[in-house]
Amino acid sequence: MTSDPLVNLWQATCAENPEAPALEGDVAVDLAIVGGGFTGMAAALGAAEAGASVCLIEARDIGHGGSGRNVGLVNAGLWLPPDDIERTLGRQAGECLISELARAPERVYSLIERHAIACEPVRNGTLHCAHSPAGYADLQSRHAQQAARGAPVALLDANEARARTGSPRVHGALHDARAGTVQPLALCRGLARAALSAGARIHGHTPARSVARDGDLWTIRTDAGTIRSKALLLATNAYHQPFAEVAPPHYVPVHFFQFATAPLSARQLEQILPEKEGCWDTALVMSSFRLDQAGRLIVGAMGNLDGPGGPVHAAWARRMLGRLYPQLAGVAFEHTWCGRIAMTGDHIPRIVSLGPDALSCYGYSGRGIGPGVTFGTLAAEALLNDDMTLLPVKPVSAHDETFTAAKEIYYETGATMIHALAARVG
Numbered sequence: 460m461t462s463d464p465l466v467n468l469w470q471a472t473c474a475e476n477p478e479a480p481a482l483e484g485d486v487a488v489d490l491a492i493v494g495g496g497f498t499g500m501a502a503a504l505g506a507a508e509a510g511a512s513v514c515l516i517e518a519r520d521i522g523h524g525g526s527g528r529n530v531g532l533v534n535a536g537l538w539l540p541p542d543d544i545e546r547t548l549g550r551q552a553g554e555c556l557i558s559e560l561a562r563a564p565e566r567v568y569s570l571i572e573r574h575a576i577a578c579e580p581v582r583n584g585t586l587h588c589a590h591s592p593a594g595y596a597d598l599q600s601r602h603a604q605q606a607a608r609g610a611p612v613a614l615l616d617a618n619e620a621r622a623r624t625g626s627p628r629v630h631g632a633l634h635d636a637r638a639g640t641v642q643p644l645a646l647c648r649g650l651a652r653a654a655l656s657a658g659a660r661i662h663g664h665t666p667a668r669s670v671a672r673d674g675d676l677w678t679i680r681t682d683a684g685t686i687r688s689k690a691l692l693l694a695t696n697a698y699h700q701p702f703a704e705v706a707p708p709h710y711v712p713v714h715f716f717q718f719a720t721a722p723l724s725a726r727q728l729e730q731i732l733p734e735k736e737g738c739w740d741t742a743l744v745m746s747s748f749r750l751d752q753a754g755r756l757i758v759g760a761m762g763n764l765d766g767p768g769g770p771v772h773a774a775w776a777r778r779m780l781g782r783l784y785p786q787l788a789g790v791a792f793e794h795t796w797c798g799r800i801a802m803t804g805d806h807i808p809r810i811v812s813l814g815p816d817a818l819s820c821y822g823y824s825g826r827g828i829g830p831g832v833t834f835g836t837l838a839a840e841a842l843l844n845d846d847m848t849l850l851p852v853k854p855v856s857a858h859d860e861t862f863t864a865a866k867e868i869y870y871e872t873g874a875t876m877i878h879a880l881a882a883r884v885g
């Protein structure tokens with residue numbers, strides 16, 4: 460562990476650190492996986508526990524992508540409300556995805572428990588917070604949709620939501636008891652440790668250079684080795700590093716940044732999120748806030764810290780801290796980091812069939828802990844059992860997003876303008 464200032468908090472506080480040396484030489488396996496985030500690790504763990512031989516390669520360190528950078532909200536669904544999912548996918552396919560993702564937190568927390576993963580798990584629900592009457596109307600509609608499906612959700616009025624968050628800025632909230640928070644990088648590395656114990660091979664610093672069908676097998680070439688495999692799972696999502704011959708994931712990159720304070724005092728923590736729910740909000744440019752195990756407050760929002768709007772987003776984070784919790788105005792941040800989300804046009808993840816016994820899962824649109832673990836687990840099961848009906852969404856033979864560069868600029872410009880405007884309204 461390090462406590463270097465202004466680095467990714469999850470890297471500085473990660474209690475799990477399995478060894479994953481680069482691949483050298485040739486291996487033959489049942490399942491090859493490219494990408495060492497939640498999707499790839501859940502697939503590796505599930506496949507190895509089912510008795511298959513597995514080799515996962517990761518271009519950088521384990522959890523380098525979205526899995527090591529996210530907020531850590533383990534939600535029971537997508538960002539889209541369930542009626543929208545059913546409208547887009549149709550009733551039957553929509554219900555299948557909704558019910559699979561409703562179980563996703565249970566899947567995640569039971570893996571954490573079974574493998575004793577040291578990832579700061581808290582399962583007290585999440586609070587979807589409204590900062591305005593329009594936001595509260597959105598929550599009322601989401602509450603009705605979720606309650607109609609039997610979900611354990613509760614709508615909190617302004618007084619209840621303020622007591623629960625400790626913030627005077629919240630006008631109401633939707634509590635989802637199925638959800639919770641984790642230290643996301645530690646979850647990802649803990650899944651890797653469990654997969655290694657179950658017999659999987661996991662190699663960091665091993666980018667795939669080419670992936671091709673060769674007779675009845677898939678051949679993945681790396682700098683110092685080759686994997687020959689019956690089945691292939693591509694799990695590179697928004698951090699895909701290109702290689703030859705296989706279609707890359709197609710998505711709109713959207714950035715999200717976070718800032719974390721030093722651990723707050725016991726007195727401060729009496730008033731701030733006393734039950735430690737993770738929070739996100741109904742704003743057009745979505746933001747989040749939560750505590751970590753040590754009592755640091757973490758605020759985040761859509762926006763690219765490494766782009767021209769970086770200073771605007773950083774100033775917004777400082778102001779947001781004081782608005783959410785006036786007693787913290789002026790408190791310095793000790794950690795900051797940013798990541799890339801793979802957004803699809805309809806906000807629904809995709810499974811693309813890359814050829815015989817080969818799938819690519821991506822496009823979680825900002826909801827990849829529960830969905831990533833679910834898609835990875837089920838993709839491995841589907842590939843090893845040659846049964847695509849096990850998948851949470853029907854695989855498609857190709858998926859294309861239009862005007863991705865223009866949409867990326869649109870999202871980033873919108874986030875920068877809204878964060879700049881927030882400064883002017885005080």
Ligand SMILES: Cc1cc2nc3c(=O)[nH]c(=O)nc-3n(C[C@H](O)[C@H](O)[C@H](O)COP(=O)(O)OP(=O)(O)OC[C@H]3O[C@@H](n4cnc5c(N)ncnc54)[C@H](O)[C@@H]3O)c2cc1C
Binds near residue numbers: 496524525527665698
């Ligand atoms: C800032 C941020 C906040 C978020 N907050 C939340 C949240 O609170 N809750 C939630 O559910 N979701 C959240 N998400 C989304 C979630 O983090 C992602 O959907 C999820 O991590 C995707 O997991 P993955 O395994 O599919 O991909 P990733 O974790 O991105 O892993 C892909 C991996 O593939 C590797 N790779 C790429 N190309 C190659 C190659 N050629 N060879 C070998 N390896 C390669 C990359 O290095 C990377 O490590 C957030 C995302 C971000 C960025």
